[in-house]
Amino acid sequence: MIILGINAYHADSSAAIFVNGQLVAAIEEERFKRVKHWAGFPLLAIEFCLQEAGITIEQVDHIAIGRDPKAKFLKKILFLLKHPFGSIDVVKDRLNNSRKVASLAEEFNKFTGTGKPLLKNKIHQVEHHRSHLASAFFASPFNEAALLSIDGSGDFSTTMIGIGKNNNIKILDSIDFPHSMGIFYTAFTQLLGFPHYGDEYKVMGIAPYGNPKYVDKLTHVVHLTRDGLFKLNLKYFKNATKGVISYGEDNIPMVAPMFTDYMIDHFGEPRKKEEPLTQYHKDLAASVQSMTEKVIFHILENLQKRTGLTNICIAGGVAQNSVANGKVISNTLFRNIYIPSAGHDAGISMGAALYVQHQLLNLQRQPSIKSAYTGSYFTNEQIIKTLTKKNISFSKYEDNELFEKITDCLVNGGVVGWFTGKAEFGPRALGGRSIIADPRRTDAKEILNLKIKRRESFRPFAPSILKEYVADYFEITDEVPFMEKVFPIKKEKQANIPAVTHVDGTGRLQTVDKEVSPRYYGLIEAFRKRTGIPILLNTSFNENEPIVNSPEEALDCYLRTNMDMLVMENIVVKR
Ligand SMILES: [Fe+2]
Secondary structure, X not given: OEEEEEEOOOOOOEEEEEEOOEEEEEEEOHHHHOOOOOOOOOHHHHHHHHHHHOOOHHHOOEEEEOOOOOOOHHHHHHHHHHOOOOOHHHHHXXXXXXXXXXXXXXXXXXXXXXXXXXXXXXXXXXXXXXXXXXXXXXXXXXXXXXXXXXXXXXXXXXXXXXXXXXXXXXXXXXXXXXXXXXXHHHHHHHHOOOOOOOOHHHHHHHHHHOOOOOHHHHOOOEEEOOOOOEEXXXXXXXXXXXXXXXXXXXXXXXXXXXXXXXXXXHHOOOOOOOOOOOHHHHHHHHHHHHHHHHHHHHHHHHHHHHHOOOEEEXXXXXXXXXXXXXXXXXXXXXXEEEOOOOOOOOXXXXXXXXXXXXXXXXXXXXXXXXXXXXXXXXXXHHHHHHHHXXXXXXXXXXXXXXXXXXXXXXXXXXXXXXXXXXXXXXXXXXXXXXXXXXXXXXXXXXXXXXXXXXXXXXOOOEEEEEHHHHHHHEOXXXXXXXXXXXXXXOHHHHOOOHHHOOOOOEEEEEEEOOOOOHHHHHHHHHHHHHHOOOEEEEEEOOOOOOOOOOHHHHHHHHHHOOOOEEEEOOEEEEO
């Protein structure tokens, strides 16, 4: 049984393929297209998935697209009738998108080149939030769990709660557009001077520099409701009756400004790009983050009471809020949590496929998905070929010697591009396509910003820690395979790892498992033997672009920046 899932005509378009229940490949189209958040038809990602499965498109049994234009159709019509002005854009956008989704069969047929309409009956449209829920629950280790999907919006919903039991997801409730925590967070992100799609993590990074002084004020912007959900005060949100995200001809998602004059009256003029971040901005960021956490815990507490369950699965764009994720266990009665590596919209492809696999076809559940390494990979021979073609000299070492050489470089303040195995699915580099540095250095952030990243000074760098040592360094002991949670670092350890300790004493950790990431584990272990620290600073291997996918792109990034060493599999390039 072969099931192909896709996220198409939506930000972070992607494809994933399951063969006899096993996830064989999953990848974002942006990795091939080299355009962040690319939102068209994921042709190259599909081709990659088919190649990994060793099949042609005709051999796929089911195709799942994580989008259903028919979902909440009546509600959409009623909404448009209620908001006849200003909703023309939304009608146009939605119609355009519906047409695109409906023409998927044609798109696939074009792809096969057979001209025969053989695929139409294979295509399943799975509603956006059901796909998110499935991406978490059916990939989790739980037979039974409470479920939450929370994002900007998708198929006219912004939040959905449910229960997963064995092969079945049951929806308990949902919130309709435009009442959305994604819209709430994005509007303030824009007001704070970050206008681009996907900038929300910057507000999360600033928040620890401020005090959440304005939470009371924000209770007028978002109301917790008695049914355990929430509502926005729409006076503050401008484009709530228009489309929120639009896609140009270039398939790059764009967000229109969402805050109204009413918002400006209450929270001040929007910060311009060149203006400095004041204490007010930092306090506002802290308040927005705190309010978001309050809403999430309010939903979760009620969901916990309603279901009586202690397992929780979370997905959706707002589930990328690793600070909130890290506090779920201490703020609710949930005891176990699963968040997929692609909790955002790229995960829709995997979720839609899993939904068809279990909910529709009732196929047997599989072991939990613990690895995000489902993307492109390259052998030493392929890497050597690339380097030779470009006239770049290199050396080759076996693993043990290689790990010592890298450690030499790191302890001397070096920054290393580390490219090994399959690329990660999801927004985080997890030791497959990473840039690494010594976490003990107080100047690591400056070195990285100077040599490579040139990013805002308020943004923290993350620690990859050997799984067995989490309790020594963090206040909470839990598995965090996908860097999806932020935990407090023990006070007495913070001075040992200043490069990965944020201003509030926290770190967005990745727990590195020997079984899942053997080579990355081996490297960190070599560093631990030398320094006593079982941790490396890990940031994504890129520079203002999607994470590098191929050896050519890794080499380009290395040559463009001032990285000290490039390691691809067993091959080393040095300055
Ligand atoms: Fe979503």
